[in-house]
Amino acid sequence: MVEEEKLDAIVVGAGPSGTAAAITMAKAGLQVALVEKGTRAGAKNVMGGILYTHYLEQVVGEEWKNAELERPIIEEQRWMMTGQAAISFGYKNFRNREHPHSYSVLRAKFDAWFAAQAEEAGAFLIPETVVEELIVKDDRVVGVRTGREGDLHADVVVVCEGIGLGSRLLEKTLIGGKPLKKPLARNQAAMAVKEIVAMDPATIESRFNCDPGEGASVECYGDATRGLSGFMFIYTNKETLSVGGGALLSEMTDTRLSREELAKRAPNELLNHFKRHPAIKPLLQGGETVEYLAKMIPEGGYHAIPRLYGNGYLVCGDAAMLSNPVHREGSNLAMESGRLAGETVVHAKEKDDFGEAALREYRLRLDRSWIMADMKKYDKAVPLLEHNPQMLGKYPQLLDRALDEFFRVDGVSKWDKQSKILKMFRREGGLKMVRDTIKAAWSMK
Numbered sequence: 111m112v113e114e115e116k117l118d119a120i121v122v123g124a125g126p127s128g129t130a131a132a133i134t135m136a137k138a139g140l141q142v143a144l145v146e147k148g149t150r151a152g153a154k155n156v157m158g159g160i161l162y163t164h165y166l167e168q169v170v171g172e173e174w175k176n177a178e179l180e181r182p183i184i185e186e187q188r189w190m191m192t193g194q195a196a197i198s199f200g201y202k203n204f205r206n207r208e209h210p211h212s213y214s215v216l217r218a219k220f221d222a223w224f225a226a227q228a229e230e231a232g233a234f235l236i237p238e239t240v241v242e243e244l245i246v247k248d249d250r251v252v253g254v255r256t257g258r259e260g261d262l263h264a265d266v267v268v269v270c271e272g273i274g275l276g277s278r279l280l281e282k283t284l285i286g287g288k289p290l291k292k293p294l295a296r297n298q299a300a301m302a303v304k305e306i307v308a309m310d311p312a313t314i315e316s317r318f319n320c321d322p323g324e325g326a327s328v329e330c331y332g333d334a335t336r337g338l339s340g341f342m343f344i345y346t347n348k349e350t351l352s353v354g355g356g357a358l359l360s361e362m363t364d365t366r367l368s369r370e371e372l373a374k375r376a377p378n379e380l381l382n383h384f385k386r387h388p389a390i391k392p393l394l395q396g397g398e399t400v401e402y403l404a405k406m407i408p409e410g411g412y413h414a415i416p417r418l419y420g421n422g423y424l425v426c427g428d429a430a431m432l433s434n435p436v437h438r439e440g441s442n443l444a445m446e447s448g449r450l451a452g453e454t455v456v457h458a459k460e461k462d463d464f465g466e467a468a469l470r471e472y473r474l475r476l477d478r479s480w481i482m483a484d485m486k487k488y489d490k491a492v493p494l495l496e497h498n499p500q501m502l503g504k505y506p507q508l509l510d511r512a513l514d515e516f517f518r519v520d521g522v523s524k525w526d527k528q529s530k531i532l533k534m535f536r537r538e539g540g541l542k543m544v545r546d547t548i549k550a551a552w553s554m555k
């Protein structure tokens with residue numbers, strides 16, 4: 111059907127960014143193909159994950175209420191861990207009962223539902239089809255070549271391929287002799303893994319202190335990742351837990367380390383280490399792992415953002431390196447950038463101009479949005495952790511020992527305890543810890 115025809119737009123990848131772009135364009139009456147390599151949208155997609163409904167609503171309106179979501183997140187827990195303790199901060203927000211803004215999701219279900227919305231809006235979903243290359247003619251992207259017979263042509267190609275080993279279209283495509291994106295540096299991405307653990311709903315609710323149907327998120331730092339820059343998580347779904355986490359690729363593969371040390375940092379080993387922790391083990395007891403998934407997360411910050419537009423193409427979501435790991439946000443940046451790209455193409459269609467100057471509107475809209483404001487704000491967050499390993503290693507241990515002393519009732523007077531804690535802080539770098547914490551907050555002002 112589409113072999114000889116020129117479409118208005120081709121979207122590569124039916125993740126949150128691609129589907130949001132496809133829905134936006136299809137709703138405006140454009141002819142859009144949404145090409146997805148999975149057997150169906152979401153088949154192999156990975157996310158923790160917590161999805162933010164505000165951005166979903168921007169794309170599908172009230173229909174978001176029928177989305178395949180798991181549990182509204184009523185409680186957020188953050189744990190700083192050492193080998194023998196967990197220092198926790200919890201926030202239970204009952205307002206989220208009336209107007210939840212964040213839900214746990216399973217991408218296999220959510221992406222399939224979201225892609226069906228794109229079809230409903232009029233987009234052609236083409237699953238089980240790998241886009242092998244972007245077709246470039248006279249320094250302009252004019253279509254895609256897939257594993258199937260016959261090229262697809264369009265006025266514009268919206269690249270939403272995510273990141274990872276299987277997502278290298280932009281790196282492979284040359285315009286003016288230059289690739290559209292540089293290969294990822296190892297400190298620009300985290301490697302993350304996740305298990306889906308089956309558990310009956312009543313057990314989930316009693317272990318995570320939730321009311322029926324409601325959910326919690328637990329995110330753990332420090333010893334949880336063996337001190338590496340990243341975090342581990344447990345998110346409650348309807349009948350499963352999502353258990354996983356990740357850390358900066360450069361730290362997992364640090365060539366200065368011995369083979370034994372590197373083995374301890376392997377993603378699967380980090381996950382097992384986390385699951386063995388005495389604060390985590392009882393939460394998972396009796397659960398059965400039914401799925402195991404791995405994927406990369408962009409963590410390069412504002413400076414790693416590649417060129418986002420050019421003659422005949424736009425780039426969104428993870429492929430555009432739009433992600434905020436400090437706030438575990440990625441799917442929302444993906445949906446919002448997809449929506450903005452879709453609106454830009456609709457304007458380009460009105461002007462019948464898909465050249466670089468017309469598509470620059472996308473970059474301008476991103477620059478004026480919260481997306482770029484957040485990308486700039488957290489640009490230094492990951493390098494800060496990377497260059498200060500004490501923040502997730504030595505400092506949590508120091509705090510743990512101070513709290514142990516404070517809470518232990520052992521015949522020592524409170525005056526003596528106080529002076530012991532102060533001495534320990536002075537001797538072991540407590541002042542530097544305070545300075546580093548202020549420096550970290552200042553660098554993200």
Ligand SMILES: Cc1cc2nc3c(=O)[nH]c(=O)nc-3n(C[C@H](O)[C@H](O)[C@H](O)COP(=O)(O)OP(=O)(O)OC[C@H]3O[C@@H](n4cnc5c(N)ncnc54)[C@H](O)[C@@H]3O)c2cc1C
Nearest residue numbers: 123125126127147157158159160241272427428440441444
């Ligand atoms: C373990 C983990 C936990 C996360 N937790 C959260 C969270 O809690 N909250 C949050 O907001 N974000 C989270 N994220 C980030 C979030 O998953 C991403 O930011 C989001 O999925 C990006 O969407 P995307 O559409 O840009 O890319 P993707 O979701 O990666 O989608 C890309 C799509 O393109 C397809 N594709 C790729 N190449 C081709 C090709 N050549 N041809 C055809 N199809 C192709 C893929 O199959 C896929 O469907 C997490 C990520 C990971 C890995």
